[in-house]
Amino acid sequence: MTLASAEIRRELMKGNEAICVGAIAAGCRFYYGYPITPQNDIPEYMSAHLPPIGGMFLQAESEVATINFLLGTSASGMRVMTSSSGPGISLMQEGLSYMAGSELPAVIVNISRSGPGLGGIAPSQGDYFQAVKCGGHGGYRMPVLAPHSVQEMYSLTMLAFDLADKYRNPALILGDAIIGQMKEPFVPTPYVPTVPQEKPWALTGCAGRPRQNVKSLYLKDNEIEVHNWKLHRKYRQMQEEEVRFEPYRMDGAGIVIVAFGTAARVSKTAIQWARKEGLPVGMLRPISLFPFPSREVDEAAAGADVVLVIEMNTGQMLEDVRMSTRHHDKIRFLGKPCAMPTPEEIHQEIRRLAGEIGVKAGNAR
Numbered sequence: 173m174t175l176a177s178a179e180i181r182r183e184l185m186k187g188n189e190a191i192c193v194g195a196i197a198a199g200c201r202f203y204y205g206y207p208i209t210p211q212n213d214i215p216e217y218m219s220a221h222l223p224p225i226g227g228m229f230l231q232a233e234s235e236v237a238t239i240n241f242l243l244g245t246s247a248s249g250m251r252v253m254t255s256s257s258g259p260g261i262s263l264m265q266e267g268l269s270y271m272a273g274s275e276l277p278a279v280i281v282n283i284s285r286s287g288p289g290l291g292g293i294a295p296s297q298g299d300y301f302q303a304v305k306c307g308g309h310g311g312y313r314m315p316v317l318a319p320h321s322v323q324e325m326y327s328l329t330m331l332a333f334d335l336a337d338k339y340r341n342p343a344l345i346l347g348d349a350i351i352g353q354m355k356e357p358f359v360p361t362p363y364v365p366t367v368p369q370e371k372p373w374a375l376t377g378c379a380g381r382p383r384q385n386v387k388s389l390y391l392k393d394n395e396i397e398v399h400n401w402k403l404h405r406k407y408r409q410m411q412e413e414e415v416r417f418e419p420y421r422m423d424g425a426g427i428v429i430v431a432f433g434t435a436a437r438v439s440k441t442a443i444q445w446a447r448k449e450g451l452p453v454g455m456l457r458p459i460s461l462f463p464f465p466s467r468e469v470d471e472a473a474a475g476a477d478v479v480l481v482i483e484m485n486t487g488q489m490l491e492d493v494r495m496s497t498r499h500h501d502k503i504r505f506l507g508k509p510c511a512m513p514t515p516e517e518i519h520q521e522i523r524r525l526a527g528e529i530g531v532k533a534g535n536a537r
């Protein structure tokens with residue numbers, strides 16, 4: 173063992189808890205939330221760890237109150253976070269729209285469960301539309317990051333705070349019940365800020381400076397149109413600068429899987445099995461769901477014989493894959509609403525598709 177490897181500190185922790193560690197490392201000292209499974213580990217952790225370091229934990233009376241607490245705290249220039257699951261995030265949609273319109277940064281975590289309606293506590297990726305298309309009014313957008321490991325629950329949370337501040341915009345972490353409750357080792361790498369920490373726009377009292385305000389109401393002639401084009405340019409900048417993805421075993425892949433989060437995590441096992449059989453399969457994993465890696469998906473589809481989209485729903489990211497490429501005839505779908513696809517199921521589908529394109533085990537290109 174080298175000295176460098178001996179100095180690496182690994183911690184065994186749940187995904188939900190790793191989010192909290194990442195948030196605190198990134199300077200979050202304010203958390204507001206309301207209980208809902210399967211994310212209750214997050215408020216539990218924050219309630220125990222924020223007050224001793226001078227932070228604030230507050231259990232709000234509802235998710236509607238929660239998002240408005242975030243709005244006020246963010247307007248004062250502080251880093252702030254909340255977490256919930258799909259039904260709670262639904263109740264926050266109006267406040268999220270107000271925050272996007274007011275250009276206020278915050279991090280929102282969705283550890284999603286099954287739905288629609290009250291659904292249940294089974295894992296699901298059914299909140300993709302809600303997150304990526306943004307359920308609130310007015311056509312705003314948010315950076316959406318999809319971790320597939322406890323390590324990424326930690327690191328992408330730190331990134332989310334930087335993206336929120338960079339663009340003065342809410343940012344969302346989209347996980348699910350499996351990745352939130354799963355426990356595995358991760359390395360708590362130090363937080364290195366990538367954005368300036370000063371916020372000259374923040375409402376900190378006007379002593380010694382001109383008065384300023386933060387708002388989303390624009391009533392003068394043409395004022396709201398000008399503001400919307402300004403926001404649009406910001407969302408375009410996100411699409412140009414913030415696309416994140418992982419290519420996995422893409423060398424010579426005639427079968428390309430596109431999956432995110434837990435579905436991608438499980439797909440890696442099936443890909444390893446298939447590769448041992450000589451089947452030419454790889455994966456393109458979107459890490460940023462918005463902005464979506466459309467160009468990379470198109471390039472992968474162009475070079476593949478077939479593209480297999482795998483989701484824990486009935487086909488939501490599938491729509492973005494189809495919009496990303498003209499190779500619609502190559503696209504197939506494997507969906508498991510409110511359940512995790514097993515490696516065996518994915519492996520079986522890979523074998524079936526290999527037969528469809530005329531590739532036999534051991535004869536992969």
